[in-house]
Amino acid sequence: MKVEFTPEQEALRTELRAYFDELMTPELRAEVDATPGEGGGELFWQAMDKLGKDGWIGVGWSKERGGRGMTAFEQMIFIEEVMRAGFPFPFLTTESVGPILADNASERMRDLLVPKILEGKLIMAIAYSEPGSGTDLASLTTTAIRDGDEWVIKGQKIFTSLAQHADYVWIAARTNQDPAVKKHKGISIFLVPTTAEGYDRTPIHTLGDVTTNATYYDNVRIPADHLVGELDAGWKLITSQLNRERLSLVNCGPVSQLLNETMQWADKNHYTNGKRVLDEPWVQMNLAKVRVGIEALKLMCYKQAWSITNDKLEMADASAAKVYGTEFFIEAYRLLAEVLGQVANEHLDSKGVQLRGRLEMMYRTASIITFGGGANEIQRDIISAAGLWMPRASR
Amino acid sequence: MDFSFSEQQQDVQNLARQILTEEVSAERQDVVDQQPDRFDKALWAKLAEAGLLGVSIAEKNGGMGFNFTELCFFIEEAGRTVAPIPVIPVLVSAALPIQQFGSVEQQRRLLQPLASGKTLITTAFMEPMGEDPATPLTQARPQGAGYVVNGVKTAVPLAHLSERVLISAKTDNGVVALMINPRAEGVTLVPLKVTSGEPQSEMRLENVLVATCDVLAGPEQGGELMTWAAQRTIVAYAAMQVGVSDKSMRMTASYTAERQQFGVPIATFQAVGHRAANCFIDVECLKLTAYQAASLLEADVDASTEVEIAKVWAGDVGHRVSFASQHLHGGIGIDKDYPLWRYCLWARHIELTLGSSASTLAKLGEKIAKGEAYVS
Numbered sequence: 001m002k003v004e005f006t007p008e009q010e011a012l013r014t015e016l017r018a019y020f021d022e023l024m025t026p027e028l029r030a031e032v033d034a035t036p037g038e039g040g041g042e043l044f045w046q047a048m049d050k051l052g053k054d055g056w057i058g059v060g061w062s063k064e065r066g067g068r069g070m071t072a073f074e075q076m077i078f079i080e081e082v083m084r085a086g087f088p089f090p091f092l093t094t095e096s097v098g099p100i101l102a103d104n105a106s107e108r109m110r111d112l113l114v115p116k117i118l119e120g121k122l123i124m125a126i127a128y129s130e131p132g133s134g135t136d137l138a139s140l141t142t143t144a145i146r147d148g149d150e151w152v153i154k155g156q157k158i159f160t161s162l163a164q165h166a167d168y169v170w171i172a173a174r175t176n177q178d179p180a181v182k183k184h185k186g187i188s189i190f191l192v193p194t195t196a197e198g199y200d201r202t203p204i205h206t207l208g209d210v211t212t213n214a215t216y217y218d219n220v221r222i223p224a225d226h227l228v229g230e231l232d233a234g235w236k237l238i239t240s241q242l243n244r245e246r247l248s249l250v251n252c253g254p255v256s257q258l259l260n261e262t263m264q265w266a267d268k269n270h271y272t273n274g275k276r277v278l279d280e281p282w283v284q285m286n287l288a289k290v291r292v293g294i295e296a297l298k299l300m301c302y303k304q305a306w307s308i309t310n311d312k313l314e315m316a317d318a319s320a321a322k323v324y325g326t327e328f329f330i331e332a333y334r335l336l337a338e339v340l341g342q343v344a345n346e347h348l349d350s351k352g353v354q355l356r357g358r359l360e361m362m363y364r365t366a367s368i369i370t371f372g373g374g375a376n377e378i379q380r381d382i383i384s385a386a387g388l389w390m391p392r393a394s395r
Numbered sequence: 396m397d398f399s400f401s402e403q404q405q406d407v408q409n410l411a412r413q414i415l416t417e418e419v420s421a422e423r424q425d426v427v428d429q430q431p432d433r434f435d436k437a438l439w440a441k442l443a444e445a446g447l448l449g450v451s452i453a454e455k456n457g458g459m460g461f462n463f464t465e466l467c468f469f470i471e472e473a474g475r476t477v478a479p480i481p482v483i484p485v486l487v488s489a490a491l492p493i494q495q496f497g498s499v500e501q502q503r504r505l506l507q508p509l510a511s512g513k514t515l516i517t518t519a520f521m522e523p524m525g526e527d528p529a530t531p532l533t534q535a536r537p538q539g540a541g542y543v544v545n546g547v548k549t550a551v552p553l554a555h556l557s558e559r560v561l562i563s564a565k566t567d568n569g570v571v572a573l574m575i576n577p578r579a580e581g582v583t584l585v586p587l588k589v590t591s592g593e594p595q596s597e598m599r600l601e602n603v604l605v606a607t608c609d610v611l612a613g614p615e616q617g618g619e620l621m622t623w624a625a626q627r628t629i630v631a632y633a634a635m636q637v638g639v640s641d642k643s644m645r646m647t648a649s650y651t652a653e654r655q656q657f658g659v660p661i662a663t664f665q666a667v668g669h670r671a672a673n674c675f676i677d678v679e680c681l682k683l684t685a686y687q688a689a690s691l692l693e694a695d696v697d698a699s700t701e702v703e704i705a706k707v708w709a710g711d712v713g714h715r716v717s718f719a720s721q722h723l724h725g726g727i728g729i730d731k732d733y734p735l736w737r738y739c740l741w742a743r744h745i746e747l748t749l750g751s752s753a754s755t756l757a758k759l760g761e762k763i764a765k766g767e768a769y770v771s
Contacts, residue, residue, distance in 0.1 A: 001396045001404065003687040004694065009396065073396060256770040262761060285761025291768055295704045298770075299683035308396045320676045345463060377665070384668035387675045388648035389418060393663040 003299070013077050018055075020085035023047055023111075029356075032088050033348055036361055047087065048120030057094050058118045065102045066118045076247065076305035078382035084253035090162065093117060093124040094238075096245045097170050100237055102291040106225035107360035109191060113168070115390055125166035125194075127215055128238065137238065138184035142217060144173035149224050151190060151272070153217040159372075163201050163213040166194055171217075176232050190225045191236040192217065208365030242374065247305065249369050250325025252298045255332050258362070259290050261355050262336045277339065286335040295330045300324060316387025319379035322386040326370045333362040346382045400468075407450060407465045411472035414438075414445055419476040421734055432594040433479045434553060442480070443512025448703035453488060460752060463491075463627065463693040464686070467634035474638025477737045480519065481593075484552040486507065487631040488518035489561045492572065492624040496612050504608075505559070505574075516574070517557040519548035519598055520625060526750050528563045529621040533600065535571050540607040542566070542573060544600045550748075553679035554584050554596040561611065562600075563621045569571040570612030570621060573605045580604070591744035626702045629749050631664040633709035634684035636745045639718040640681065643738040647720040648725070667723060676718045681705075700768050702761045710752035714743035 005013070007290055031041040039048075051057050060075030061067020069072075075095060082089040097115050101124075102110060116122035133140040142155025163169060169192040176186030192199060198220040201213045229237050266277040266287070277283055300321040307313040337344035337359045347359030370376050384390040400408070405551040418438050427435050442448050448509075455509035459465075462497045466486060473482045493505050493516070508514040520528040533546025543563050554560055557573040566596040577584060581603040585598040589607025648671055651662035661667050688705040717739045728735045746752070762768045 001400055001686060001690055002694075003683075004696075113544040199662060252770075260769050263766070263769065265767065278764045281757070281760070284764050285756055286755040287763045288760040288768075291700075291706045291763065291770070292704045292756065295687075295701070296680035296684055296708065296768055300679065302396055303398050305397055310399070317679070318674065320679050322673075323672070324676045324680065377669070380672035381665065382671040383672035383675050384648070384662070386615060388645065388671055389550055390648050390662035390668055390671060391654050391660050392668070393659070393665070 003302075006200055009077060012074060013081060013227060016078060016081035017084075019054075020081055020087065022051065022086060024085050029086065033356055034041040035088075035211075036208065036365065037088055038092075038162065038165070039090065040162075041281035045120075048090075050120075051089075052118060052120030052133060054068065057120050058098065059100070060095065060197075061099055061102065061118075063100070064269070065114060071305075072308035073302075075304040076251070076256060076301060079248050080253035080301075082253075083251050084256070086133055086257075090123045090125060091155045092162070092245060093122070093249050096241050097124050098127060100241055101170070101228060104189075104237060105191070106227070108225050109228075113191075114133065116167075119287070122168070123162055123166045123314045125169045125213075125215075126169040126241075127162050127163075127169045127192075129159045130156060131158050135371070135378050138182075138187070138235070140172060140174060140187065142171070142173045143177070144175050144190055145224045146175075147221075151222045151224060152278065153190065153192060153220040153222065157215045157217070157219050159204070160201065160211050160215040161210075161212045161239060163215055164203065164211060169199075169215060170228075172238060173235055175234075184235045186232055187234040187238070188238050191226040191228060192220055192222055196220045196222060206365075206368075208361065208368065210365060210368070218339065243308075243313065243318055246322045246373050247301065247308070249323050249373050250297065250301065250329075252294055252325070255290075255329055256294055256298070257293060258355070258358055259287065259332070261358075262339055263287060264354060266339055283339050287340055290332045290335050292372060293332060297325050297328055298323075314386070315371050316383045317384040319374075320387070322373060323376045326376065329362075330366045333359055333366055337363065401406060402762065403461060404465055404468055407447070407461065408468045408472065410445060411442075411447055411469040412455065413477055414441060414447070415472050415476040418679065419478045423478075424479065424734075424737065428592070432553070432556065433592040434481065434594060435479045436476060438650075440512050441478050443510070446513055448486060450486075450511030452494060452506050452510045453502075456494065456502050457510040464689050467631060467689045470631050471634045471638040474635035474741065475642045477642075477734075477741050481553050483631045483635065484517045485515050486542065488520065488624055488628045489516040489559075489771045491627055491756050492561065492620050493611065494770045496572070496606055496616060496620045499574060500607070501611065501625070501676065508558075514558040515556055516559045516561065517553050517573075518549060518555065518561045518624070518628075519551040519554070520563075520621075520628065520749060521548065521550040523547055523549050524752070528625050529618045530571060531565055531570065532565045533562065533564040535566050535605070538567065538604070540569065541610060542605045544575070544603045544605055548552065548590070548598040548600070549595075550582075550587065551596045551598045552593050553587075554744050555594070555599055559609065560598065561624075562598075563617060566614050570618040572612040572616055572617040574611055575603060575605065576609070576610040582688070589744075591740045593744065594678065602760065615747045617750060625749060626699065626718065629702055629706050630685060630688045630692060630710075632745045633705040634689065636671075636709040636713045637682045637685055639738050639741050639745065640674070640712055641678050642714055643720040643735060643742070644671065644678055646735060646738075647674070647740065651723055654725075661723075669766055670719050670723060677712040677715055682710040684708045699761065700759065701760075703755050704707045706755045707759075710746040710755070713746045714752075717742040726729075 029324045031043045058067030059078045063069040143335045144151045144153050175188040198218040200216040204212045343354050344359040346353045385392050454460040535542040536543045555575050567630040583599040586593045644680025684705040688701045727733050
């Protein structure tokens with residue numbers, strides 16, 4: 001056991017931090033701050049182009065697939081730095097769906113899409129949830145029916161994030177209606193071009209200003225080779241995609257950056273009585289609590305990235321990190337906002353805004369991932385069953 | 396970054412687990428409880444025989460010569476069985492600084508009998524209203540090449556059974572680290588009765604003479620020694636808390652899987668499963684922060700922030716898992732015929748030893764105020 005970065009890992013982190021310091025010009029920062037979590041602006045695409053040219057997309061992909069061939073651990077270091085920098089890197093496309101697509105899509109689709117992903121020119125949206133299917137994903141009802149050389153997709157999806165910028169939707173649809181077949185064994189994954197006839201979307205505006213979408217599939221016809229992987233075997237792709245996604249969700253880069261910035265803020269700012277904010281004992285206590293919480297999260301992520309690299313990922317550990325991280329974020333943002341006081345309620349566009357309005361924004365977006373990526377209640381069920389061997393209620 | 400255990404670490408873990416689970420039965424614990432001291436001498440001898448007392452004592456001093464992490468793995472197992480043995484005060488707080496700072500003569504004289512289980516050397520880190528051994532009130536006045544000591548130490552584990560007690564004392568020139576003979580003239584031991592049942596004493600020192608051979612570090616190094624030893628002691632307690640809390644959590648998982656109410660195992664209630672899941676997350680956080688600190692101390696890098704972080708987790712997790720376990724057990728959790736209660740007492744013992752969560756957070760906060768604890 002050696003809970004320290006190797007010199008190579010340390011060097012990678014240093015290199016990436018410097019790289020993103022340079023990439024994040026004030027103009028790009030202003031553009032991405034204005035559309036939280038989304039990207040899609042002109043400067044964003046220029047930055048994606050540069051990231052692609054510099055070989056930073058697909059850090060963890062194999063060299064044969066055009067990536068850098070690094071391990072999941074280096075990939076996590078990359079994500080930590082990109083998130084710390086505040087760049088809305090489309091990691092769901094590049095790190096989560098991407099490698100699975102590369103391994104499972106038809107040859108034609110793979111050759112068409114993979115280079116574009118690695119060049120930073122293509123974003124995918126993921127369409128799993130439906131108005132009646134969230135964490136209980138196996139209950140989804142969108143159908144795909146084979147008709148000659150095509151598949152016909154019919155149904156409605158909700159919370160299809162990034163669909164407004166996406167070229168393709170990675171969609172889960174039911175391909176087997178046989179009631180004797182278990183629900184999760186009749187689902188397949190397809191690639192739906194957002195230009196297809198019968199496809200439509202309407203934006204959903206959220207509390208956190210992040211735009212997501214409802215997407216509609218009115219007998220959308222797609223070629224047969226837009227099926228990804230085996231027919232009816234989509235569940236496996238979904239779960240392995242979600243495992244990768246969860247690790248990125250609780251990456252500690254952004255909260256670490258925010259703590260450091262809050263400490264600097266509290267060092268520079270004084271109350272009307274002349275006292276430095278950082279000299280208040282309660283401020284020190286709040287900051288110390290966040291510092292203590294971050295360390296555990298960091299180690300959980302490191303351990304998981306190490307486990308994925310060594311093919312030892314335990315289901316309960318992945319769920320534990322997801323629950324801990326998402327709930328810790330909420331507590332951490334609160335403790336940090338208390339340090340800033342009322343100014344933590346000022347929006348990015350407001351006159352007196354501090355720390356680029358991050359804490360105000362975080363307050364409004366933090367709850368997304370406690371239910372997103374699989375509700376924490378279900379993650380706790382997984383932990384007690386898979387980690388502690390406790391029997392579960394049948395449902 | 397490598398989270399796997401080396402073969403050596405696994406060997407220590409397996410050996411410790413095997414001996415401790417075989418030896419520390421509920422019946423045996425009850426017998427030890429009936430004795431005036433909560434100290435299982437026969438178990439101590441058995442661990443000595445297996446070489447475990449010398450896990451991180453150098454081979455030249457009669458040990459195995461392994462690292463601090465291996466010692467922590469052994470201590471974690473001791474926690475998992477709440478074995479009535481003074482692994483931390485003797486093997487960590489006393490033996491490690493003797494090995495690191497003691498003269499060759501002191502090492503030879505003190506460590507070999509300690510590793511073979513013949514003698515105990517304990518440590519007095521606490522004073523009334525004083526939890527930092529690097530800033531003692533106890534005074535030492537040079538006399539000849541030795542010292543005369545006056546002061547009070549408290550919560551001293553197994554003092555009356557020990558050959559020597561490692562203490563700190565202040566002089567005009569700095570803090571010194573001395574070995575007190577608890578039978579020396581001027582030493583009074585007043586037995587304390589404490590939650591965990593550990594035999595502790597208050598040790599009053601009135602003009603106690605300490606000979607040169609029992610001076611472990613003079614004023615130029617005594618403070619550093621105490622901080623060094625306290626950090627390792629804190630991390631060892633965190634490792635022990637991993638064992639204590641992991642075991643009480645798993646005991647709870649098994650119990651709730653068996654215990655039926657309303658015709659089903661209570662583990663199938665989401666409210667029960669979720670509280671246990673929270674314990675699982677807590678234990679994982681404690682384990683990772685404790686072993687990060689151990690790993691950094693072993694590498695001999697500055698780890699004071701990581702040690703403090705592990706200490707806060709050890710206190711908080713010990714507290715939360717202990718009460719969740721008791722609650723989920725219902726009445727059986729407090730029944731002395733069922734082993735959970737012992738775990739609760741030890742979780743508390745660890746929680747309040749060498750600083751609480753709150754006082755440690757305050758220390759970390761002071762460091763933050765000085766700009767010394769940024770996240771890298």
